[in-house]
Amino acid sequence: MSNVLRVYQDVIDDVILAVRELFMEDGVDEQILQELKQSWESKLVASKAVESHTEEKGIKKSGELANGNAFPKGQNQVKQVVGQVAPNNHVQTQVVTQVEQRMVPIQITLPSQPGANGTQRILTIQVPATALQDNQLHKVLTGPIITATMNLSPHIASSVLQQHVNAAFNQQLAQPSVLSSVINNTAATAPKSVIQNDGASQESDEEEIEYNLQVPSCSKPGTNNIRPRKRLIAQHDGPDDTSDEEEEGSDDDEPSDDNDDDKDEDEQEMDEGGPEEEPLNSEDDVTDEDPTDLFDTENVVVCQYDKITRSRNKWKFHLKDGIMNLNGEDFVFQKASGDAEW
Amino acid sequence: MSYQLYRNTTLGHTLQESLDELIQYGQITPQLACKVLLQFDKSINQTLATRVRSRLTFKAGKLNTYRFCDNVWTFMLNDVEFREVQEIIKIDKVKIVACDGKNVEGEGPSKK
Numbered sequence: 260m261s262n263v264l265r266v267y268q269d270v271i272d273d274v275i276l277a278v279r280e281l282f283m284e285d286g287v288d289e290q291i292l293q294e295l296k297q298s299w300e301s302k303l304v305a306s307k308a309v310e311s312h313t314e315e316k317g318i319k320k321s322g323e324l325a326n327g328n329a330f331p332k333g334q335n336q337v338k339q340v341v342g343q344v345a346p347n348n349h350v351q352t353q354v355v356t357q358v359e360q361r362m363v364p365i366q367i368t369l370p371s372q373p374g375a376n377g378t379q380r381i382l383t384i385q386v387p388a389t390a391l392q393d394n395q396l397h398k399v400l401t402g403p404i405i406t407a408t409m410n411l412s413p414h415i416a417s418s419v420l421q422q423h424v425n426a427a428f429n430q431q432l433a434q435p436s437v438l439s440s441v442i443n444n445t446a447a448t449a450p451k452s453v454i455q456n457d458g459a460s461q462e463s464d465e466e467e468i469e470y471n472l473q474v475p476s477c478s479k480p481g482t483n484n485i486r487p488r489k490r491l492i493a494q495h496d497g498p499d500d501t502s503d504e505e506e507e508g509s510d511d512d513e514p515s516d517d518n519d520d521d522k523d524e525d526e527q528e529m530d531e532g533g534p535e536e537e538p539l540n541s542e543d544d545v546t547d548e549d550p551t552d553l554f555d556t557e558n559v560v561v562c563q564y565d566k567i568t569r570s571r572n573k574w575k576f577h578l579k580d581g582i583m584n585l586n587g588e589d590f591v592f593q594k595a596s597g598d599a600e601w
Numbered sequence: 602m603s604y605q606l607y608r609n610t611t612l613g614h615t616l617q618e619s620l621d622e623l624i625q626y627g628q629i630t631p632q633l634a635c636k637v638l639l640q641f642d643k644s645i646n647q648t649l650a651t652r653v654r655s656r657l658t659f660k661a662g663k664l665n666t667y668r669f670c671d672n673v674w675t676f677m678l679n680d681v682e683f684r685e686v687q688e689i690i691k692i693d694k695v696k697i698v699a700c701d702g703k704n705v706e707g708e709g710p711s712k713k
Binding site: 262271291563583590592596 | 604606607609610611612615616618619620622623628629630633636637640641643644645646647648649650652653654655656657658659660661662663664667674676678681683685690692694695696697698699700701702703
């Protein structure tokens with residue numbers, strides 16, 4: 260159904276062309292006209308009313324069908340739509356990879372100080388995942404920095420290194436500098452030490468990074484460190500609402516499952532009906548309201564009629580020039596004819 | 602003057618949203634937006650009449666309601682099957698709004 264997109268594109272181009280003059284008369288810049296066009300097109304695509312996989316088809320098709328294309332203009336325009344849309348990140352098929360920065364714990368093994376204690380010092384710092392991908396860690400942990408930290412105790416060394424890492428990737432970091440919970444004791448000495456228990460430390464199980472430094476796979480179980488995001492907030496309204504007189508009156512009669520004031524009033528009137536019965540359907544009105552459509556979209560056909568006829572209860576429709584939205588998808592027709600019984 | 606009927610479509614709504622945004626940012630005036638919409642009415646009417654070629658048929662299980670007011674028909678159909686050459690689409694509930702196709706003079710209803 261990519262012809263719908265083509266038709267729409269035609270309309271868009273036609274409108275933009277025609278209003279260009281109006282814009283100039285009003286002294287509005289051409290740039291704004293372009294903005295309108297792009298905004299219109301991207302909203303169209305975002306609405307998914309026109310099949311979104313036609314975009315991918317457009318990309319493939321323009322590669323395959325270089326010639327012999329009946330609507331070369333249309334193809335280019337489809338491609339153009341994609342080209343325009345992509346930078347705005349409105350296309351849902353293209354995934355924006357700029358997600359939140361993931362911190363990965365990197366273990367650094369410092370050689371033991373000669374003459375001092377013979378044990379190697381192992382530090383762990385949090386590094387953004389992107390830094391590792393770009394192999395930027397080398398730039399940060401340069402010789403002088405390493406040398407400087409060699410003389411420090413492991414705790415302070417790790418905090419210094421962490422600060423360097425953070426400073427280097429400052430623009431990428433959204434969170435304050437992080438120390439892994441391995442070095443809990445440095446919380447007093449290290450500035451801005453916030454033990455992060457979610458985010459990277461959850462995901463660090465998955466990533467294993469080969470690097471010059473030893474990288475441990477994080478052995479912390481993720482679940483223990485998750486701070487509960489949802490706190491239980493005591494609810495004072497609804498069943499527990501004590502400020503409403505009606506509610507108080509009916510509390511004696513009904514179980515406090517009822518949240519609706521209106522429902523209480525109705526139930527006081529009809530005590531014979533069970534408390535669960537919908538007062539709506541107990542009336543004589545025969546309208547069957549079906550608010551739960553399968554696809555939430557009311558399927559609409561907007562068109563013009565050539566002829567509408569009826570014979571007893573048999574109706575015939577002759578329609579033309581219509582736009583339909585069925586199940587969220589758009590269709591167009593030149594002519595449509597149908598039957599129905601009333 | 603063309604029917605404003607097609608403003609209640611995906612294309613129409615997206616245009617109106619885009620125009621509203623520009624008005625909000627003060628980049629265009631509401632009057633200009635109105636003129637754009639009038640141009641949209643013209644273009645869409647013209648395009649549908651000339652550019653579109655597809656025909657389809659439909660059969661409804663039930664005509665739930667019908668209304669004829671100000672020369673506009675509004676139908677609610679249930680259990681409908683739309684049939685084009687290749688494909689069939691089954692819909693539980695559909696609303697058809699149709700303006701007079703014979704006489705396009707005068708503005709149709711501007712449905713929101």
